[in-house]
Amino acid sequence: MPRAALRRQLLALRGALPQRPTADAGIEAALAALLERLPVHRLGFYWPIQQEFDPRGVVSRWLAGAPGRQAALPVVSRPGAPLDFHQWEPATPMVAGHYGIPVPDGTPPLLPDVLLIPCVGFSEDKFRLGYGGGFYDRTLAALAASANAPVAIGIGHEACRIALVPQEHDLPMDWVVSERGVF
Template identity: 40%
Template sequence: MATSDDDIPAQYASPPCFMHELDPAFRAPATMPAEVRRWRKAERERLIQARLAVSADARAAMAARIAEGLDAVIGDVAGKMVSLYWPFRGEPDMRPWMASVNTRGGRTALPLVVEKGRPLVFRAWKTGEPLEKGVWNIPIPSQGDPVLPDIVISPVVGIDPDNYRLGYGGGFYDRTLAAMPRKPLVIGIGYELQRIPTIYPQQYDIPMNRFVSEAFRA
């Protein structure tokens, strides 16, 4: 069903990089070579379908191992602000780990799009606090202060050996990281099946600091 601009909420939950499918204004930068854009689109579709083909039980087991990997990479979360995401289209469901961050003295947040062509805003949120539905019925915090994360956990569609992330094509994470006054620890997460030889990185692509999958070893 078509959606008019008046029907679209002013704020959007993760994955904000998928916004290019809602509005053409969210397309990848025009400077990307056409052949790279076409390749990324096809590879993105292939990897998402491969991820969705994995059973829900298998994805849950892999998410639990990813959580163990995050603990190994981050260490003590007490006093840290960690941005996560609401799972979408087979992404690892890290909501149980998000809750554990709060019980261990950390704080958590979700990213939101507040304006076209602008960096994301991170809003503090933890399990049990109010949510409302955003685009695609993905829940977003209905209240909460803007925050600057110490750690950004970003789901990937694909990841290359240099930790360049293939996302949904909107460029929001790259734009956000480039604009942040201090760069957080950026950790990409996903499954081993999402590893690819290259994403053909462009000048504006920003690599993750680390990548954690179900096969992570400290």
């Protein structure tokens, strides 16, 4: 199936998931446990769109769990470039960024050591299917070439686990979290 059609199918499936609160609670518990066992100091995450799991509660609690922790949201600085990340706290003022997705207003840049990355779909071998814009692919590729390569954690719903043949530019996630746990 062409990737565009597969995306549409998975987005419709995600939007109609039965028992969504139970699934999201499972993702939240698994993600919180993983973040506590990894040496995370600067956490990059995403603002939820299109029925994605909302990580803001987990991130807020993680921030409050120990001094010195920082979180950041992605910002599209220019087309075709890797994402920039800017510091975020629950009280951070937000403005509409590219595609209308909220971004921090006037906060400093921050280089995450762990990235939470939304998955439209994901495979058993931890490759993800995103929205097709290549933003996270470019970001992971750029950071993988540096000494500051972040740990990549894909976040998705189990119903969207699929057989996926990776494309040449795809990089696997280090971890994937679904309502069934962490792998």
